Amino acid sequence: MRINGNTIFIPGASSGIGLALALRLHHAGNQVVIGGRRTELLADIAAQHPGIDTVRIDTTDAASIAAAAHEVIAKHPELNVLVAMAGIMRMEDWTTPGSFLENAEATVTTNLLGPIRLISALIEHLLGQPDATIVTVSSGLAFAPLRVTPTYNATKAAIHQLSETLRLQFAGTSVSVVELVPPSVQTELMPGHQDDPLALPLDEYIDETMSILESQPDATEVQVERVKFLRYGEARGDQAQVIAALNGFAAHVRS
Incomplete structure (x- = not known):
């Protein structure tokens, strides 16, 4: 993915990583369109x-996604990058019957169906561009599970495999697939998480991400250094220790 000269649509960019990335991409010389529910x-x-465009979109609603995609293409026919950013993260306790289903279903709808529907709504247009990119957003938790967020972990693992498979399917076309793999980052994804001392400061994450995008335009996974502890535990042979450390830290933060 080239770092400038794109027209980029980022649903879920009204806060957190999405907004920070949108602003950096805007300043790098891209036309950026951000989407969110709160007009x-x-x-x-x-x-x-000034220069950033916006569109209302609810990524949990298939009709809203279709309408927003139509609006963005009509206003910006040169659109060539989709960043499927929207996501939620909720704690669930599956040992307590009846307590988790609502959160689990909402997480699947937002984190997995949302990107699938977005790609479906825009892929015909993107395939018609000479150079297009789909950017997905997984997580270090796709590779090492956090005990308290089972459905979040599962949806991010699914996004990783979706990204890998779409990259195979789009080989030989004008569309490339880039997967962002964030570690824990100081955002409001969960209550109090923006102040978590063990999470990577948001500006540091965006700095490193932009540096990777600029220096490695052919990268298929954007992995900052902090996430590699989680990403490669199984390959290193220390996955059990990674999971224990991850969940030990989480317990420490909650206590």
Whole structure:
């Protein structure tokens, strides 16, 4: 993926990693369109950052995704990059019957069906561009599970495998697939997480991500150094220790 000269649509970019990445890509010389549910927040972002366009989208709603895709293509026919950023992370205790199903279903709808529907809505257009990219967002937790977020872990593992498989299917076309693999980053993904001292500061994550995108335009996975502990535990042969450390840290933060 080239670092500038693109027209980029980022649903789920009204806060957190999505917004920070959108602003950096905007300043790098791309036309950026951000999507979110809260129109007043989108308007504030557009006012503060002239040149950024916005569209209302609810990535849990198939009709909203279709309408937003149509609007973005109509306004920006040169659109060539989709960053499927929207996601939620909720704690679940599957040992307590009746307590987890609602959160699990919402997580699957947002984290897995959302990107699938977005890609479906835009793939015909992207295949018609001379150079296009689909950017997916998995997680270090796709490779090492956090005990308290089982469905989040599962959806991110699914996004990883979806990315790997789509890369095979789109080989020989104009569409490439790039997977962002964030570690724990200081955002509001979960209550209090923005102040977690064990999470990577947001600016540091975006700095390293942009550096990788610029220096490795052919990268298929964007892995900052912090995530490699989780990403390669199985390959190193220390997966059990990685899982124990990850969940020990999580217990320490919650206590």
